Amino acid sequence: MEILGYKCRKCGQLHYPYRMVCKKCGENEHNEFDAVPLPRRGKLVTFTFLHNPPADFMVVKLPLGIVELENGIRVTGQLKIPKPTLGMAVQGEVEVVHESGDEKNYGMVFYPA
Numbered sequence: 001m002e003i004l005g006y007k008c009r010k011c012g013q014l015h016y017p018y019r020m021v022c023k024k025c026g027e028n029e030h031n032e033f034d035a036v037p038l039p040r041r042g043k044l045v046t047f048t049f050l051h052n053p054p055a056d057f058m059v060v061k062l063p064l065g066i067v068e069l070e071n072g073i074r075v076t077g078q079l080k081i082p083k084p085t086l087g088m089a090v091q092g093e094v095e096v097v098h099e100s101g102d103e104k105n106y107g108m109v110f111y112p113a
């Protein structure tokens, strides 16, 4: 699945995740964004472990990281990296990160690049 960012048609600012109003020009109030694919590769800027996430995640410790993609956009995602280190190269995929009943939530998951 493609990772999509949202580019403001008025000023060109790229957003992720989706925003209703452009954070740069603030003038885009009509959802005038173009979906553009984001690069999958980036570097790990910071990470943390979420302890005791909701039971349906089925893990006791959930590693979360912030990754700066090759175009400078920062995204938050789950890490599937045994020993994450700051600045390491990672590669993102869009996966189901949370499931409850029939509802699937997609999010970013990062692997070592």
Ligand SMILES: [Zn+2]
Pocket (backbone or CB within 6 Å): 008, 009, 010, 011, 012, 013, 022, 023, 024, 025, 026, 027, 028
């Ligand atoms: Zn804008």
